[in-house]
Structures are given as C-alpha cells and as structure tokens.
Amino acid sequence: QALxxxxxxxxxxxxxxxxxxxxxxxQQELLKLAEERGKQYEAGVEAGKFAEIDLILNQxxxxxxxxxxxxxxxxxxxxxxxxxLFLRDDVGRPIVPDDQWIPLRFPAxxxxxxGDFQSDLAAALSRRPEPQILQFQxxxxxxxxxxxxNEMLPRLDFIAEASQDMCEPATKSDDKGExxxxxxxxxxxxxxxxxxxxxxxxxxAKIAQTNQKLRLVRDKIGVExxxxxxxxxxxxxxxxxxxxxxxxxxxxxxxxxxxxxxxxIDLIYLNLLExxxxxxxxxxxxxxxNWFAALAQMxxxxxxxxxxxxxxxxxxxxSDLPTSLDLHxxxxxxxxxxxxxxxxxESNARQNAE
Numbered sequence: 001q002a003l004x005x006x007x008x009x010x011x012x013x014x015x016x017x018x019x020x021x022x023x024x025x026x027q028q029e030l031l032k033l034a035e036e037r038g039k040q041y042e043a044g045v046e047a048g049k050f051a052e053i054d055l056i057l058n059q060x061x062x063x064x065x066x067x068x069x070x071x072x073x074x075x076x077x078x079x080x081x082x083x084x085l086f087l088r089d090d091v092g093r094p095i096v097p098d099d100q101w102i103p104l105r106f107p108a109x110x111x112x113x114x115g116d117f118q119s120d121l122a123a124a125l126s127r128r129p130e131p132q133i134l135q136f137q138x139x140x141x142x143x144x145x146x147x148x149x150n151e152m153l154p155r156l157d158f159i160a161e162a163s164q165d166m167c168e169p170a171t172k173s174d175d176k177g178e179x180x181x182x183x184x185x186x187x188x189x190x191x192x193x194x195x196x197x198x199x200x201x202x203x204x205a206k207i208a209q210t211n212q213k214l215r216l217v218r219d220k221i222g223v224e225x226x227x228x229x230x231x232x233x234x235x236x237x238x239x240x241x242x243x244x245x246x247x248x249x250x251x252x253x254x255x256x257x258x259x260x261x262x263x264x265i266d267l268i269y270l271n272l273l274e275x276x277x278x279x280x281x282x283x284x285x286x287x288x289x290n291w292f293a294a295l296a297q298m299x300x301x302x303x304x305x306x307x308x309x310x311x312x313x314x315x316x317x318x319s320d321l322p323t324s325l326d327l328h329x330x331x332x333x334x335x336x337x338x339x340x341x342x343x344x345x346e347s348n349a350r351q352n353a354e
Contacts, residue, residue: 001129001130001133003306004129004300004303004306006086007296007300007306008296008297008300009086010083010086011292011293011296011306011310012293012296013079013082013083013085013086014083014086015289015292015293015296016079016082016083016289017076017079017080017082017083017097017102018102018103018106018289019285019286019288019289020072020075020076020078020079020080021076021099021102022105022106022285022323023072023075023076023282023285024069024072024073024076025104025323026278026281026282026285026323027065027068027069027072027278028069030065030068030274030275030278031062031065031066031068031069033274034058034061034062034065035062037058037267038055038058038059038062041054041055041058042055054267057267057268058267061267061271080096080097081096083096083097084096084097103318104318105318105319105321105323106285106288106289106292106318106319106321107292107313107314107316107317107318107319108316108317108318108319108320109236109239109288109291109319110316111232111233111236112232112295112298117222117225117226120225120302121221121222121225123302123303124221124225124301124302124303125218125221126303127302127303127304128221128303129303130217130221131214131217131218131221134210134213134214134217135214137210138207138210138211138214141203141206141207141210142203142207144199144203145199145200145203145204145207147199148196148197148199148200148203149196149200151195151196151199152196152197152200154187154188154189155187155188155189156185156186156187157185157186157187158184158185159182159183159184159185159186160181160182160183161180161181161182161183162179162180162181162182163179163180164178164179164180221301224297224301225298225301225302227297227301228294228297228298228301229298231290231294231297231298232291232294232295232297232298235287235290235291235294236291238287238290238291239284239287239288239291239321242280242283242284242287243284243321243322245280245283245284246277246280246281246283246284246321246322247322249276249277249280249281250277250322252273252277253273253274253276253277255341256269256270256273257270281322281323284321284322288319288321292313295313296309
C-alpha cells in the first residue's frame, strides 16, 4: 500500500517536471522571437528604415518575456527539487534531475483499449492491498471469537501418571516403592462465563463492522476506477481539442507574421498573436500532463505494478503534437497565395467597417 502511494506521488511529480520544462522551452522560444526582431529593429533604426518607437516597444516585449521566462524557470526548478526526493544515489542522498534528462516532448498518447468494468473491478480487488488488510483483520477477529467460544465450554483433560523409585536403597531396609500407574480424567465446568460471552458478542460485532468496512472499500475502489477512466477519456479529448487549437494558432500567427513583414500590421497586434499562441501551447502542455497523471491514477486504481507500468510508458515513441518550434518561414511558393489571401481579408474588413 505504501509502494502504491509513493509511486503515485513520484509519477505526479515527474509529469509536473516534464510539463514545467516544456513550458520553459515555450517561453524561451517566445523570448527568442523578440530578441531576434530587436536586432533587426536596431539595424533598421540606424539605417533610418524603422521608427525608434518600434524599437522601444520591442525592448518592452523583451523585458516582459524575460520576466515570464524567469517565473517559469522558478517553477521548473521547484518541480526538479521535489522530484529529487524520489531519486537517490547509492548512499540514499536525493538527486536533483539534470536539465539534460528532461524529454523534449511528451510520449505519444495511446489511449488504453476499452475494457469491461466488472472484470477490471474484480482484477483490482484481487491486487489492491486495502481489501486484503481488512480480510486479515477479519481472520484475526474470528480467531479471537473462537477462543472466547472455547472458554465457555466444559474442560475435560486426560491424565496419565507413572512413578517408580530408582537407584540403590538408601538404608538397609528395602523401602523402595513399587511401580505405580495412574490413569484418569478430570473435568471443569465454568460457572462464571460472562467474560467469555462478552468477548463473543464484541468479536461478533467487530466482524460485522469490519465486513461493512470491506464492502465500503470495495465500493470506493469501484468509484476510483470509474473516476480514473472518466478522467483519462476526457483528458484525451481535451488534448485533441488543444492540439487543434494550437495548430490553428500557429497557422494564424504564421500568416500574420507574413503580413507584418510586409508592413500590413503593426508590432502590437503581432505581439498579441504571439502571446495567444504561447498561451495555447501551454494549455496543450498542461492537457498532456493531466492525461498522463490520469493514466497513473488509473494504474494505481487497478493495483498494477508501478515499475512495470513505468517501463511501458518509457517505451512509447515521442509525441508528434505541435509546439512553438513548428513555426516555419514563409516559402516563396506560398507568398502569392498568402498575399492574395491577406488582400481579401483587408477588403472584407473594410466592407464590414463601412
């Protein structure tokens, strides 16, 4: 039971560490965009191509995003320190995980095949330690009850005694006794049996009480299974929606960056889109973290071996879900198409304004 509890805490802390590392990477990529744009603005201001106000605004973005990176890094370091409680060296000292250990992506999400609830519940009840602990308690109380019942019964003992004087006579007269054998039965009937009767009644009540506890524990395990399966199913759907949202956000940002490079939108609007894409990516990271946390919860609810389950998850391939690294440059072949698309967008915007 302690192994399952500690394994769940360790698994939860691990996925928090992975999510914090992915969020830090996303914030660093967002900062990198502003820094690279800042170099372009500095060169443009010196050449007289850009206004200085654009450079100042971009410097403000760099400062804001640097602050966000530091805040995210603080959370990442905290999760690393907490995870170190579950990592030990040869002498038992905590090991803070190295930054190189963190995976670049979450493992690919592979929903478990649908199963029969009654079969899963029966398997969980056979593996989980809580019902076994109560069953051992019931067995111990039953033995106490049997002892109390025995104390109420008459006592009948069989007796066999044999005696014979040995060695040489101690005096001249032959005073050694003859061989004697005594066989018989003795019996005792307890008159005051109130203590034994009270013990029988109390143990009977304890057995009934513990049986109710066992029933409640079994029902709780069933609820845990239902809750874990529901959380895993809905978490998978949330991941799908977050993925679709991020792909659309990246494509939108890519198109608006195309327009920004051609002077059709300003830096303020582009910053809003970049921030929105970053927030959408963080939501996808959190959705993946919640899915793997729900998977760990279901594995614990089923009473599966934590080490075997960890090895199974470690063998999964990396996820192919999008990240901020998927932002790509505009290809020349797409320039005409996107320029036409943007002109149509501006035309519709003017019509709506009129």
